[in-house]
Amino acid sequence: MGSTAKPREIRLSTTPTQEELAKLKLGDIVYLDGLMYTAREGVYKRALDEKANIPMELPAESAANFHCSPAARINEDGTFEMGAVTATASFRFAKWLPEWLAKSGAKLVIGKGGMSSKDYKAYFVPNGAIYLSTVGYGTGALLGRGVDNVEAIHWNEELGLAQAMWVIRCNRMGPFIVASDHEGNCLFERENERISKNLHKVYEGTRPATLKRFGETDDKSEELI
Amino acid sequence: MIPMDLIEKTAVTLMNKAAIEIPDDYLTGLKAAAEVEDGDLSSFVLQAMLENYEAAKEDRRAMCGDTGTPRWYVKMGNQTQVEGGPVALEAALRRATAKATNGVPLRPNRVHPLWRTDHDNNVGIGAPEIEYGYEPGGEWIDLITVHKGGLFGTDYRMLFPSDGIEGIKRFYLDSLVAFGKRGLSCQPAIIGIGLGGCKDTCMVLGKRAACLRTVGDRNSDPKIAELEMELKELGNSIGMGAMGFVGKSMVIDAHIEVGYCHTGGMQMSVHAFCLSSRRAVARVFADGRVEYRTDPQWFTDYQRRETVEWEVPQNHEKSA
Ligand code: SF4
Numbered sequence: 001m002g003s004t005a006k007p008r009e010i011r012l013s014t015t016p017t018q019e020e021l022a023k024l025k026l027g028d029i030v031y032l033d034g035l036m037y038t039a040r041e042g043v044y045k046r047a048l049d050e051k052a053n054i055p056m057e058l059p060a061e062s063a064a065n066f067h068c069s070p071a072a073r074i075n076e077d078g079t080f081e082m083g084a085v086t087a088t089a090s091f092r093f094a095k096w097l098p099e100w101l102a103k104s105g106a107k108l109v110i111g112k113g114g115m116s117s118k119d120y121k122a123y124f125v126p127n128g129a130i131y132l133s134t135v136g137y138g139t140g141a142l143l144g145r146g147v148d149n150v151e152a153i154h155w156n157e158e159l160g161l162a163q164a165m166w167v168i169r170c171n172r173m174g175p176f177i178v179a180s181d182h183e184g185n186c187l188f189e190r191e192n193e194r195i196s197k198n199l200h201k202v203y204e205g206t207r208p209a210t211l212k213r214f215g216e217t218d219d220k221s222e223e224l225i
Numbered sequence: 226m227i228p229m230d231l232i233e234k235t236a237v238t239l240m241n242k243a244a245i246e247i248p249d250d251y252l253t254g255l256k257a258a259a260e261v262e263d264g265d266l267s268s269f270v271l272q273a274m275l276e277n278y279e280a281a282k283e284d285r286r287a288m289c290g291d292t293g294t295p296r297w298y299v300k301m302g303n304q305t306q307v308e309g310g311p312v313a314l315e316a317a318l319r320r321a322t323a324k325a326t327n328g329v330p331l332r333p334n335r336v337h338p339l340w341r342t343d344h345d346n347n348v349g350i351g352a353p354e355i356e357y358g359y360e361p362g363g364e365w366i367d368l369i370t371v372h373k374g375g376l377f378g379t380d381y382r383m384l385f386p387s388d389g390i391e392g393i394k395r396f397y398l399d400s401l402v403a404f405g406k407r408g409l410s411c412q413p414a415i416i417g418i419g420l421g422g423c424k425d426t427c428m429v430l431g432k433r434a435a436c437l438r439t440v441g442d443r444n445s446d447p448k449i450a451e452l453e454m455e456l457k458e459l460g461n462s463i464g465m466g467a468m469g470f471v472g473k474s475m476v477i478d479a480h481i482e483v484g485y486c487h488t489g490g491m492q493m494s495v496h497a498f499c500l501s502s503r504r505a506v507a508r509v510f511a512d513g514r515v516e517y518r519t520d521p522q523w524f525t526d527y528q529r530r531e532t533v534e535w536e537v538p539q540n541h542e543k544s545a
Binding site: 005027029071081083085087112113114133136137139140142143144145148162167177192194195198200206207208209210211220223224225 | 255265266270276278282286287288289290291329330331332333341343345358374376377383387388391392394398402403406407409411462467468472499500501
């Protein structure tokens, strides 16, 4: 491994205070303790579009929404077996998140790939929420180790195992990376900007395709989500 | 005659191994990338991944919570017969996929594209995919399972002879940069490139180049081998690393497979086999022997043949 500065490591509750959240800086490494629930398009549609009653006390029990479908099963005796846990890409849920953050009081949104700074400024910051990104993104076994217990599963009959609302108890679950801060800055956009500066050099000696596509752009610095 | 219960039992073991044990060639490649990576966040990510593979093996849990879309590549020697025939074989592989989904457990990823029906077992219409290959000589069956992840990292484009190598490089970079942003393709990856064929075969070739060749393996055509090395270097010079952070590890290896195409075209596809480059292989013999390995050894001279007839080389008959 090259000589690199180690990022800062922080332990955080899944029901964090505003002061704790305000201290988080882009690129900090976070480990979580407390209850966390999975919710993605299935849960959002059911809770927001179909107005079903959310089967948990939110945000009192948990203010941490994980964009995830775990590799898990329900045993015959009703207990659960949870193996690996990996997030799914969050940008696809932008449609529901403004309403969800307001309704659920979620302060931590955990997923893959983050959102845009526009999203952060429009509805994360006003709701006092922060985005945490999983690492890799394939660190499913490490995250699985941070699951102390599977407390419940809701809506699995209606939505299937992958889309259900899993409630898990975390014990130093991580690592996660702080990808947005309380001002709505975006870690991925910062990195993208730095990388883009060099791209014209990398592209030297290549040529654009003879046959173009509709809507094609040649601006390599553009964000795609 | 190869007994079907042995095939099914072996297939369940393979599903398990693929989900949990990172193949050695990829692990060695990733360690080498971690050695030279100097982006602070990228380095942290690679280190976490190395710890993750250890945790998966120690706990016998899947390395990634997204266990991909399990599929099968089946190859047989020319003399092979399986008990119950091909229909029984496909049933055994479907059963093994369902059992392992529940056993390991894997994520039940496969749903109907419109109705989103989930059987919670990774089996459904066309799932798992089962593809076949044959080799001259031999009485054995190779079972290869690949759990390729990723909604991201794959693209196809119709290029033309006038696009040339410069056009190939452009589309390659475009794919890496586009899907590398925010680490959507979970790089560093094994990049597979399909060139030629028709649109469907171009995709098949590229996917097989990514999933069925090991890190360090080179195409048997020396000029293509050179291009593979060049593309690997090029990908690692973008300035991007894991998760789209500043860094230099994008590509663990680049593999190219070609197929003869329409005289006017030069089809190209790009595929990324992610940080969870999951594959497991076993050869099952008629006498009940089972040999496990992680190298699919798919692309033999026979698979890349150019001629009408195939002359079996003398030493091939026994070893293949
Ligand atoms: S692309 Fe690979 S490493 Fe990333 S989440 Fe999917 S399976 Fe896991």
